[in-house]
Amino acid sequence: MTGKSLNDKRCYDISENIKRIHENISEAAIKALRSPSEIKLMAVTKTVEPLFINYAIDNCGIDLIGENRVQELLSKEPDLHLQGVDTHIIGHLQTNKVKSVLHEINMIESVDSIHIAEEIQRQCVKDDYSMDILLEINIGCEEAKTGFLYEEVHDACLQIAEFDRVHIKGLMSVPPICEDEKKLRAYFARIYKLYIDIRSEKIDNIDMGILSLGMTGDYKTAVSEGSNLVRIGSGIFGARTY
């Protein structure tokens, strides 16, 4: 096949993938007695070229994208059709990158320390700006991952709520890879409980509305356990080639 027809094929696959994912989300939601309209689909665009991201935005109704790395987001951004599209950072953010990315995004889902929240507050004060965030939980206590431990989340919420320019909107997590579906469910269920508990406390400057759980391999389970934001990369765009 020529380059052009390969691209056409890939675009066709992207639109079919997105349709199927919406169907699966609806099915999982209905089974859990939830409304499918509660659940938002994010297209995770790391390593994906702007051509295909724009196709998903222009033709498949994608209006939320997630990028892991600031550098990659900033370099692709001039080529993206971002009118009416929200952009979230979903990867570990270094303090020295906050300044350059703050005005390019709508949310940082991967706030994984008090230190980074403090830096976001500092930059926001400087620029007379504010930022919505999620707290990332390292639910499996994995050494290789950043994020708050389960036991730390409540105190972290109280501390970060004091930063007047930083607004906690919910929780995010990437559970360990589990073969065992029951174990995976239990991780999601624990996070859901924490989300509901913190929400019910009605803490000033915390508005728990977003539970960002579920990726290509586990989004149906995540939806059945209460997720309202699923982050899908390879399931939409195909396997990543680094």
Ligand SMILES: *Cc1c(COP(=O)(O)O)cnc(C)c1O
């Ligand atoms: C890459 C990534 C995703 C998407 O992963 P897929 O398995 O490709 O759907 C979701 N969330 C985070 C934090 C990621 O880094």
